[in-house]
Amino acid sequence: MRASQKDFEDAMNQVKLLKKDPGNEVKLKLYALYKQATEGPCNVPKPGVFDLVNKAKWDAWSTLGNLPKDSARQNYVDLVSSLSSSPEPSSQVEPRADEKPAGYETLVVTSEDGITKIMFNRPTKKNAISTRMYEEIMLALKAASEDKSALTVLTGIGDYYCSGNDLTNFTDIPPGGVEEKAKSSHILLRNFVQCFIDFPKPLIAVVNGPAVGISVTLLGLFDAVYASDRATFHTPFSALGQSPEGCSSYTFPKIMGSAKATEMLVFGKKLTAGEACAQGLVTEVFPDSTFQREVWTRLKAYAKLPANTLRVSKNIIRSREREKLRAVNAEECITLEERWQSEDCMNAIMNFLSRKAKL
Numbered sequence: 001m002r003a004s005q006k007d008f009e010d011a012m013n014q015v016k017l018l019k020k021d022p023g024n025e026v027k028l029k030l031y032a033l034y035k036q037a038t039e040g041p042c043n044v045p046k047p048g049v050f051d052l053v054n055k056a057k058w059d060a061w062s063t064l065g066n067l068p069k070d071s072a073r074q075n076y077v078d079l080v081s082s083l084s085s086s087p088e089p090s091s092q093v094e095p096r097a098d099e100k101p102a103g104y105e106t107l108v109v110t111s112e113d114g115i116t117k118i119m120f121n122r123p124t125k126k127n128a129i130s131t132r133m134y135e136e137i138m139l140a141l142k143a144a145s146e147d148k149s150a151l152t153v154l155t156g157i158g159d160y161y162c163s164g165n166d167l168t169n170f171t172d173i174p175p176g177g178v179e180e181k182a183k184s185s186h187i188l189l190r191n192f193v194q195c196f197i198d199f200p201k202p203l204i205a206v207v208n209g210p211a212v213g214i215s216v217t218l219l220g221l222f223d224a225v226y227a228s229d230r231a232t233f234h235t236p237f238s239a240l241g242q243s244p245e246g247c248s249s250y251t252f253p254k255i256m257g258s259a260k261a262t263e264m265l266v267f268g269k270k271l272t273a274g275e276a277c278a279q280g281l282v283t284e285v286f287p288d289s290t291f292q293r294e295v296w297t298r299l300k301a302y303a304k305l306p307a308n309t310l311r312v313s314k315n316i317i318r319s320r321e322r323e324k325l326r327a328v329n330a331e332e333c334i335t336l337e338e339r340w341q342s343e344d345c346m347n348a349i350m351n352f353l354s355r356k357a358k359l
């Protein structure tokens with residue numbers, strides 16, 4: 001069921017009763033969803049650069065684009081319920097002595113109705129994956145793999161599912177220079193993708209909007225992918241001087257045949273949700289207006305199936321491939337380490353950062 005006006009008003013009251021300050025990023029998100037749900041797309045002039053608070057609010061609201069009012073209302077209710085009823089995300093992880101026991105900064109994680117939901121929460125950056133977000137996704141997946149839920153779902157907050165690797169990750173160059181940066185990125189990426197290869201329960205992507213780069217390639221490692229008809233799937237690796245990752249050099253040709261995989265991974269052809277479904281990357285596409293309701297109704301029903309049996313059945317489908325996928329992941333990361341040091345890649349990143357190019 002879609003959130004009603006009453007659910008929305010209850011959620012507004014709940015916000016006032018929160019015991020813990022949710023932090024500025026979440027408060028901005030709540031503000032933006034409230035404005036979108038009540039007034040629609042941002043319709044006021046952008047405040048001046050020195051009006052910091054109002055500019056941050058304006059940015060948060062305008063980043064929701066044309067998100068429909070009822071989707072904004074639903075997202076607001078979901079976000080408030082995650083803040084008020086769910087345990088601290090860190091409580092799902094057994095922290096080791098060297099791990100930070102703090103909550104997530106880049107994710108919202110909830111666990112209810114047998115479903116652990118990991119939501120990318122950097123909507124003002126189109127949910128680009130920062131270094132911290134890679135680390136937090138790994139922690140959240142580890143926690144989800146050990147909790148009682150039957151299913152784990154990844155989805156995005158805001159108008160995007162995810163815009164892929166945060167290109168500013170490459171601007172933080174250590175004393176050892178670009179070579180050291182490429183090496184440490186190789187290790188981070190390999191460990192990150194490994195978590196998806198090894199994930200033991202059914203892993204579902206709820207693709208609420210456009211998906212770019214690594215957020216697309218990883219879909220080949222998910223067990224089901226549900227997409228809004230607003231979603232698009234884009235892997236512009238060649239334009240970025242980069243090469244495929246997330247095991248897509250193996251999973252995509254297997255899923256869609258090598259010619260279609262080449263169009264996506266080598267030539268950067270962007271697919272609509274319907275095209276991605278026709279090619280087997282997406283399980284089913286829903287109209288955006290009913291997407292959230294239909295998908296969550298279905299997932300809640302699936303999550304009632306016996307959790308251990310779901311694990312066993314997933315494992316028997318995936319286990320034969322695991323060694324192969326590990327080898328593919330290692331090879332892709334070696335190739336990327338070299339690509340990241342290439343002139344093609346550096347020029348593409350400089351172009352993005354200087355806003356000369358939009359993909």
Ligand SMILES: CCCCCC/C=C/C(=O)SCCNC(=O)CCNC(=O)[C@H](O)C(C)(C)COP(=O)(O)OP(=O)(O)OC[C@H]1O[C@@H](n2cnc3c(N)ncnc32)[C@H](O)[C@@H]1OP(=O)(O)O
Nearest residue numbers: 124125126128163164165166167168185188189213214359
């Ligand atoms: C440890 C390293 C592992 C690396 C793994 C390898 C992974 C590879 C990939 O994922 S390759 C794909 C990388 N992604 C991109 O190339 C997308 C870049 N972004 C864009 O092209 C556009 O921003 C867009 C099409 C996603 C959205 O365009 P638009 O609707 O016009 O919005 P804005 O461009 O104004 O974006 C709003 C805001 O978000 C910032 N942003 C968006 N995407 C990224 C990104 N991937 N990295 C960093 N920042 C991003 C954008 O700069 C704007 O910020 P601002 O408001 O200007 O501060």
